[in-house]
Amino acid sequence: MTTMGIDPAQLSDEDVVRELRQLHATRSDTFFHGSDDALATHTSRTNELEAEYLRRNPEREVDPLRLREGARQRR
Numbered sequence: 001m002t003t004m005g006i007d008p009a010q011l012s013d014e015d016v017v018r019e020l021r022q023l024h025a026t027r028s029d030t031f032f033h034g035s036d037d038a039l040a041t042h043t044s045r046t047n048e049l050e051a052e053y054l055r056r057n058p059e060r061e062v063d064p065l066r067l068r069e070g071a072r073q074r075r
Helices: 011-032 036-056 069-075
Strands: none
Touching: 011 069
16 A cells, blocks of 8 residues: 555656655654654655665665675774
């Protein structure tokens, strides 16, 4: 069930990325200043779009420094 907007499966790859970037950019304001309903909707939509992105990009590039071993190297 889509919480708002177009079903992520119907969006182009570019639209999914654009919407994710927008949601990530507005997360702090929604978290700190949004109503409980706004936060729940924001979280749900973000989860939908992230799941769709991961479904389309199962082999996405992962930065080695973002892995556990990379974190140990930074210490």
